[in-house]
Amino acid sequence: xxxxxxxxxxMSEYYPDKIEPYWxxxxxxxxxxxxxxISEKKRKKYILEMFPYPxxxxxxxxxxxxxxxxxxxxYRKAQGDNVLHPMGWDAFGMxxxxxxxxxxxHPKEWTYKNIENMKAQLKSLGLSIDWEREIATCDPDYFKxxxxxxxxxxxxxxxxxxxxxxxxxxxDKTVLANEQVIDGKGWRSGAxxxxxxxxxxxxxxxxxxxxxxxEVVKLxxxxxxxxxxxxxxxxxxxxxxFEFDCFDAExxxxxxxxxxxxxxxxxxxxxxxxISIDHPISKVLKKNKKIKEFIEECRKIGTTEEAIEKxxxxxxxxxxxxxxxxxxxxxxxVYIANFILSGYGTGAIFGCPAHDQRDxxxxxxxxxxxxxxxxxxxxxKSDSLDEAYTGEGKLINSSFLNGMNIDEAKDKVIEKxxxxxxxxxxxxxxxxxxxxxxxxxxxxxxxIIHCDKCGIVPVPEEDLPVxxxxxxxxxxxxxxxxxxxxxxxxxCPKCKNGAVRExxxxxxxxxxxxxxxxxxxxxxxxxxxxxxxxxxxxxxxYIGGIEHAILHLLYSRFFTNALRETGxxxxxxxxxxxxxQGMVCHETYQNINGDWIEPELVTVxxxxxxxxxxxxxxxxxxxxxxxxSKKNVVDPSVIIEKFGADTARWFVLSDSPPERDIFWSxxxxxxxxxFIKKIWKTxxxxxxxxxxxxxxxxxxxxxxxxxINHKTLNNITKDLDSLSFNKVIARLYEFVGEISKISESxxxxxxxxxxxxxxxxxxxxxxxPHLAEEGWSLFGKDxxxxxxxxxxxxxxxxxxxxxxxxxIQVNGKKKSEIQVDKNIDESKLKEIALNDDSIKSFIGDKxxxxxxxxxxxxxxxxx
RNA sequence: GCGGCCAUGGUGGAACAGGUAGACACAAGGGACUUAAAAUCCCUCGGCAGAUAAUGCCGUCCCGGUUCGACUCCGGGUGGCCGCACCA
Numbered sequence: 001x002x003x004x005x006x007x008x009x010x011m012s013e014y015y016p017d018k019i020e021p022y023w024x025x026x027x028x029x030x031x032x033x034x035x036x037x038i039s040e041k042k043r044k045k046y047i048l049e050m051f052p053y054p055x056x057x058x059x060x061x062x063x064x065x066x067x068x069x070x071x072x073x074x075y076r077k078a079q080g081d082n083v084l085h086p087m088g089w090d091a092f093g094m095x096x097x098x099x100x101x102x103x104x105x106h107p108k109e110w111t112y113k114n115i116e117n118m119k120a121q122l123k124s125l126g127l128s129i130d131w132e133r134e135i136a137t138c139d140p141d142y143f144k145x146x147x148x149x150x151x152x153x154x155x156x157x158x159x160x161x162x163x164x165x166x167x168x169x170x171x172d173k174t175v176l177a178n179e180q181v182i183d184g185k186g187w188r189s190g191a192x193x194x195x196x197x198x199x200x201x202x203x204x205x206x207x208x209x210x211x212x213x214x215e216v217v218k219l220x221x222x223x224x225x226x227x228x229x230x231x232x233x234x235x236x237x238x239x240x241x242f243e244f245d246c247f248d249a250e251x252x253x254x255x256x257x258x259x260x261x262x263x264x265x266x267x268x269x270x271x272x273x274x275i276s277i278d279h280p281i282s283k284v285l286k287k288n289k290k291i292k293e294f295i296e297e298c299r300k301i302g303t304t305e306e307a308i309e310k311x312x313x314x315x316x317x318x319x320x321x322x323x324x325x326x327x328x329x330x331x332x333x334v335y336i337a338n339f340i341l342s343g344y345g346t347g348a349i350f351g352c353p354a355h356d357q358r359d360x361x362x363x364x365x366x367x368x369x370x371x372x373x374x375x376x377x378x379x380x381k382s383d384s385l386d387e388a389y390t391g392e393g394k395l396i397n398s399s400f401l402n403g404m405n406i407d408e409a410k411d412k413v414i415e416k417x418x419x420x421x422x423x424x425x426x427x428x429x430x431x432x433x434x435x436x437x438x439x440x441x442x443x444x445x446x447x448i449i450h451c452d453k454c455g456i457v458p459v460p461e462e463d464l465p466v467x468x469x470x471x472x473x474x475x476x477x478x479x480x481x482x483x484x485x486x487x488x489x490x491x492c493p494k495c496k497n498g499a500v501r502e503x504x505x506x507x508x509x510x511x512x513x514x515x516x517x518x519x520x521x522x523x524x525x526x527x528x529x530x531x532x533x534x535x536x537x538x539x540x541x542y543i544g545g546i547e548h549a550i551l552h553l554l555y556s557r558f559f560t561n562a563l564r565e566t567g568x569x570x571x572x573x574x575x576x577x578x579x580x581q582g583m584v585c586h587e588t589y590q591n592i593n594g595d596w597i598e599p600e601l602v603t604v605x606x607x608x609x610x611x612x613x614x615x616x617x618x619x620x621x622x623x624x625x626x627x628x629s630k631k632n633v634v635d636p637s638v639i640i641e642k643f644g645a646d647t648a649r650w651f652v653l654s655d656s657p658p659e660r661d662i663f664w665s666x667x668x669x670x671x672x673x674x675f676i677k678k679i680w681k682t683x684x685x686x687x688x689x690x691x692x693x694x695x696x697x698x699x700x701x702x703x704x705x706x707x708i709n710h711k712t713l714n715n716i717t718k719d720l721d722s723l724s725f726n727k728v729i730a731r732l733y734e735f736v737g738e739i740s741k742i743s744e745s746x747x748x749x750x751x752x753x754x755x756x757x758x759x760x761x762x763x764x765x766x767x768x769p770h771l772a773e774e775g776w777s778l779f780g781k782d783x784x785x786x787x788x789x790x791x792x793x794x795x796x797x798x799x800x801x802x803x804x805x806x807x808i809q810v811n812g813k814k815k816s817e818i819q820v821d822k823n824i825d826e827s828k829l830k831e832i833a834l835n836d837d838s839i840k841s842f843i844g845d846k847x848x849x850x851x852x853x854x855x856x857x858x859x860x861x862x863x
Numbered sequence: 864g865c866g867g868c869c870a871u872g873g874u875g876g877a878a879c880a881g882g883u884a885g886a887c888a889c890a891a892g893g894g895a896c897u898u899a900a901a902a903u904c905c906c907u908c909g910g911c912a913g914a915u916a917a918u919g920c921c922g923u924c925c926c927g928g929u930u931c932g933a934c935u936c937c938g939g940g941u942g943g944c945c946g947c948a949c950c951a
Contacts, residue, residue: 053951093951166949177949225868229946232866305947309864339864358864431948438949507949546945549867554948583944655875655888661944668875668889674902675888718879726876730887737887807883812932814883852931858882862931 014680016644020770024126032787033073033128035084038535045081046536047073048516050544050552051088051135054114055095058121059626060584060664061545063636064652068581068725069543070127071653074766075720076540077128078791084536085128086519088135089115092508094177096442100474107442108470111138121637125645126769128787133519137444137511142518144465145527146510147447151458152566154448158204161456164435167303168196173477175439178304195299200437200504201446205558209234209429211572212557221577223659226549233550235430237262240414241346242325242423244273246281246334249319257281257322257334260345260428264417265409266352268398269373271363273322273334274315274349278342281334285318291336298338305341313362314338322350325422326399337362343432353388360388373398374406434555436507441472441480443505451492451499460493466501479503512552513559516542516574526568533569538576546580546659553578579723582661584652586632589618598631600638626664634664643673646768650676653767654729675733676771679764682740683775686757689742690750690779698747705752708738709759710798716763717794728767735760762789808833809860810842826853833859 027033036042049069052062073085089111096107103110115136122129135142153159167176171189175196180187205212216222216230239262246254257273275281277295285291294316301311315337324330332350339358340349353363354372363370376393395401400416401409417423437446445466447459459466469487472480481487481503492499514527516539521532544552553575560574589597591611601612611618626633639648651672656662712735719727739756742748757779764772765786776786783789801822806829808816816838820829830851833839843863850862 050951055951090951095950175949178947179950223868229867233947235866303949306864309947311864435949440949508951509949512951545951546868547951548946550946551948552951657876660869660876662875671889678903727887730877733887805883809882809932812882812930817883850931852882854882858932860882860931 014677014771016646016676016770017641019774020124020126020645023770023773024123026773026785027126027128027787028131030785031130031132032785033077033083033085034130034132036082038532039082040535042082043080044084044536045073045076045540046084046520046538047076047541048086048519048539048543050542050548051090051512051515052118053090053093053095054111054118056114056117058118058636060586060634060636060652061626062122063125063648064584064658064662065543065545065581066122066125066127067649067652068579068658068723069541070125070129070649070769071720071725071766072541072543072723073128074769074787075791077787078762078765078789080790083128084519085130086133086135087122087127087129087131088133088515088519089118089137090508090512090515091115091136091138092443092505092511094440094442097440097474100442106470106472108138108468111136111442121640124637124640125649128769133522135515135518135522137508137515138442140465140467142515143444143511145518146444146506146514147459147464147466148461149514149527149563149566149568150506150510151447151461152568153203153562154458156562156566158562158565159201159436160204161199161201162433163197164200164202165195165197165303166200166439168194170194174479178302181302184300184302192300193302195303198437198439200435202433202435203558203562205434205555206429206431208558208561209236209431211561212431212554215557215573219573219575219578222575223578223580226546226553226578226580229549230554233431233554236427237430238425238427240264240417240423241426242417244322244325244332244350247321247323247331251321254320255280257348258346259348259350260426261350263352263355263410264413264423265395265398265401265404265406266355266373267324267326267350267413268395268401269352269354269371270324270332270350271353271369271371272351272359272366273332274337274340274351274359274362275318275334276340276342276347277336277338279336279340279347281318281320282336285336291316291318294336301338308339308341311338313358313365315362315366325417325420333368335362335366344430345428355388355390357388357390371397373401434507434509434558436510437504438507439479439482439503440505441468441474443508444511445481446502446504446506448502449490449492449499450502451495451497453497454492454494454499457492457494457499463493481505509552509555510559513556514563516556517560517563517569528563528568530569533571537569537571538574541577541579542575543579543581546582549580579658581658582656584626584664585661586626586634586664589632591616591618599634639669643669644676644770646771647673647676650729650768653725655726657726658723675736676768678740679736679760679768680771680775682736683757683760683778686739686742686753687779689744690753690757692744693750694744694747696747697749699749701746702749702752705739705742705748705756706795707798708735709752709755710795713759713763713792714794714799717791720766725767728763732763732767735763759792761786762792765789804856806856807858808836808839809858810839811862812860815839815842822856826855829853829859833861 047069049065073083077083091111096111099105099110100107150159167181169176169186169189169191171191172186176186176193181193184193185191186193213231213234213236216227219227239260241258241260243256243258246257248254277298282295301307315335318334318336320334321331322334340347351359353359353368353370355374373395374389374393375396376391392406395404395409401412414423414425445468447464447466449457449459451457469484472484476483488500488503490499490501517528517533517537520536521529523529556574561572563569564572586599589602591597597618602618636648651669654672712731715731716728761772761775761779772786803819804822805817805819807814816836818832818836846863848861848863852860
C-alpha cells in the first residue's frame with residue numbers, strides 16, 4: 001500500500017494543513033492506537049494525562065500536557081509495548097452552572113458543545129488516543145456506576161453523614177465555594193458571607209491515613225516534592241492526650257478539658273489554655289453576649305485554613321480555669337481563641353508561649369506569662385525573647401524534668417500522666433474526612449432517599465442511574481434540585497410512603513477518582529471489569545499539572561483502595577509513575593485604563609507594545625500563568641492553523657524542561673516552524689541522495705555518519721526514558737544540522753544515509769508524528785507506517801570512544817586539556833599532565849602538594 | 864500564616880553521581896545571495912582588560928560554610944511560583 005498523498009505534488013514543499021488532517025484520518029481509519037486485546041504475554045503500558053474540564057477551548061497548558069503524554073505513548077508503542085492511551089472529560093462542575101446563569105444556556109447543552117469543540121481541537125493535535133474509550137463524567141452511563149460504587153461504600157461504612165459548615169450567601173441564598181468568597185463577601189451579591197451548618201456526606205479517608213502515608217513513601221516513580229507534600233498534608237503526629245481538671249467561673253468543678261499535644265515536655269511552661277470556638281464549653285458560654293459576639297466575629301474569618309492562620313491571633317477569657325497536673329495550686333485561664341482548629345486533635349490546647357510561635361504571639365497580645373522550659377547553650381545568653389524557641393535543648397524550670405533533653409522529658413511526662421490516669425499516648429493525623437456533598441445541580445446525584453419513617457434509604461440498584469431532571473431554571477436562587485418538587489418527591493423503596501430524594505450532588509473530585517480505572521474497559525454491567533483492571537492498572541505514567549499534587553492524587557489513591565475493599569478491583573495504588581508538568585505563562589498587557597488586552601491584539605515596535613487596532617501605547621506586564629481574567633491566553637488553534645500541529649508540538653517541548661514553567665513567545669513558534677520546514681527539506685534531499693545509490697564509498701565518512709546516527713539514537717532514547725524532551729529537541733537540532741550537510745561528493749555509503757533517515761523519521765515519530773508519517777511514506781515506501789515501526793537497536797561499538805578529553809586543573813581551575821587513550825594508566829597520565837606546557841608554566845617552581853586524578857574525568861594539581 | 868518547589872548570558876535553557884559553566888535555541892549585530900524584499904546560508908555574541916589576537920581576571924540571586932574542587936552539598940537571607948481541603 002502506497003500511502004503517498006502529497007509527496008508527489010509537493011516534494012520539496014511542506015504543507016502541514018494538508019498532511020496533518022490526512023494522517024489523522026488514516027490513523028483513525030486504521031485504528032492505529034487501539035490497544036491489542038488483553039494478553040499477559042505482552043508488556044503493557046498505560047499512559048494517561050489528566051482529563052480536561054470542558055471549558056470551551058483548549059489552552060496551551062492542555063497542548064503541553066497532551067503533547068507530553070502523546071510523546072510517551074507513541075514512544076512506548078515503538079518500544080514494543082501494548083499501549084493504552086485514552087481520553088475523557090471531567091464534565092461536571094461549577095462553570096457550566098455559571099454559564100447557565102449568565103448566558104441562559106442549559107449546563108448540559110453548554111458542556112456537550114464544549115466537548116465537541118475541544119475534541120476537534122485535540123484531534124487536530126494528532127494525539128494517539130483510542131477515542132473508542134471516551135468518557136464524559138456527566139454521561140449517565142458513567143455516573144450510574146459511580147452511584148453504585150457510592151452505595152457499596154455506604155454499605156461498607158466508608159460513606160457516612162455528619163454536620164459541617166458551608167459558606168452561605170444570605171442574599172443569593174446559595175452555598176458558595178471558597179473561591180467565590182472574596183474578602184469575606186459573596187462574589188456576586190457582595191454580602192458578608194455567613195457560615196451555615198448542614199448535614200452532609202463524607203468519605204472516611206482519615207481511617208486510611210496510615211496506609212496513604214506508608215504507601216506514598218514507596219512510590220518510586222513519583223516526584224519527591226509531591227510525595228513530601230502528601231506526607232505533610234496527611235500530617236502524622238504522635239503525642240499525648242490528657243485531661244485537665246476544669247473549674248468554672250464560680251470555681252465549681254466542671255467537665256475536664258481534654259487536650260492533645262506533641263510537646264508534653266513543655267507542660268511546665270504552660271501558662272494558658274486555648275479552646276476552639278466550637279468546643280463544648282464555647283457552646284455553653286454563648287449565653288454570654290460578649291463571648292457570643294467574639295465567636296461570631298471569628299466565624300467571619302472564613303472557613304479556609306489559610307484565612308484562619310493569616311488572621312491576627314485573638315481570644316477571649318472565659319472565666320474558666322484549669323488546674324496544672326504537676327504544679328500545686330497553679331491554675332491557668334481558659335481562653336476561646338481563633339487559632340485553635342476545631343477539627344484537629346481535641347479542639348483544645350495548653351499554651352506554652354516560650355516554645356510555640358502562635359502561643360507566643362497570643363501571650364504577648366494578652367500579657368500572659370512566658371516561662372522558658374527548654375534552654376540551649378547559645379540561647380541562654382540572650383534574655384530578651386522576640387520569638388518562641390523550638391529547637392533542641394535541656395529542660396529548665398520543670399521540676400522533675402530538669403536537666404533532661406526533650407525526648408527524655410516527653411517520655412517521663414507521658415509516663416506520669418498515664419500513671420495519674422489522665423493521659424494516653426495518641427497518634428493524630430491532620431488529614432480530615434472528605435466532604436463530598438455539594439448543593440449544586442450540575443453534578444452526579446447522590447443515590448439516596450430520605451424517608452421520615454425509614455430514615456436514609458439507598459436507591460435500589462435497579463433504579464440506577466438517578467438522572468438529573470432536565471427542566472430546570474437558574475433564575476431562582478439556590479440549588480435547582482432542592483426546589484424541583486416533582487423530581488424530589490418519590491415513594492420510599494422500603495415502606496412505599498412519600499419520601500424525598502437527596503438533593504446534593506457529588507464533589508467532582510469523586511468523578512475523577514476512578515475514571516482511570518473505568519478506561520480499562522467500558523463494561524456495561526458493572527463499574528469495573530476485574531480482568532481489564534488487573535491487566536492495565538496501575539497507570540504506568542500519569543501526567544498532569546503540579547496543582548493537583550495533593551487533592552486529586554490523594555483522593556484517587558484513597559478511592560482506589562476503597563474500591564479494592566469493596567471488591568471492585570485488586571490494587572490499592574492507582575498511579576505507578578507520576579509526572580507533574582509546569583505551567584504555561586505569557587506576558588500581560590494593559591492599556592492606560594488598566595484594561596487587560598489579549599496578546600493577539602498587540603504589536604511590538606522598537607521594544608514598545610501597541611494596540612493593533614487603535615495604535616495606543618500599552619503597558620507590558622510580567623509573564624504570568626495564562627488565565628482568562630488577565631486575558632493573557634493564546635489560543636493554540638490559531639498556532640495550529642498558522643504553523644501546523646507538529647510545529648506547536650515541537651515548540652511546547654523545546655527549550656524548557658517539562659516540569660518547569662514555560663514562557664510563550666511568538667518568535668519561538670516561528671523559529672520552530674522554520675526548523676520543521678528544514679527537517680522536511682532534509683528528508684526530501686536525503687531521499688534523493690539515497691536513490692542515487694552511491695557506490696564509490698568513503699569509509700571514514702561512512703563510519704563517521706554511522707557513529708553520529710547511533711550516538712544520537714542512544715542519547716535520544718535516554719532522554720525520552722527520563723522525559724527530558726527539551727534535550728531530545730536540542731539533539732534533533734544537532735542531528736538534522738549534521739545530516740543536512742551530507743552531499744553527493746561525500747561518497748557516503750547509501751546504507752548509512754538510509755540509516756540516518758530511518759532513525760530520524762522514527763525518532764521524530766513521537767514528536768512530530770504527521771511530518772514523520774509523510775516522510776516515511778516517501779522514504780519507507782512499502783514498509784508500512786512510521787507509527788508501526790519498532791525503535792531501532794543501538795550498536796554499542798559505534799557509541800564507544802577510545803579517546804577521551806581530559807581537563808587539567810591547577811588549584812581547581814581549568815588550565816589545560818589533553819586527549820588521552822581511555823585505558824591509559826595513572827602514572828602515564830600523571831607524567832603527561834605534569835609535562836603539559838601551559839601546566840608547567842602555571843606550576844613554575846611551586847611545590848606540588850597533591851595530585852588528584854578522577855579516572856576519565858579530570859586531573860587536579862594542588863600547589 | 865503553614866507546607867512544597869524554583870532562581871545559570873539580553874531571553875529559554877545545557878552541564879550524566881561534587882569534576883571543562885553557558886550545549887541547543889531565541890533575540891540582537893555583521894556579511895553572502897538578490898535590482899530590491901522575502902526565504903536561505905555564513906560569522907560574532909556572559910562581563911572586564913587586551914588589538915576584534917594570544918591570554919589573564921571575574922562570573923551560576925545574596926551572605927557564610929564544607930571540599931583539592933561547588934550551578935550542584937550544608938546554614939542563613941531575598942525574590943518568584945504552586946497548594947491550603949467547596950475552582951478544576
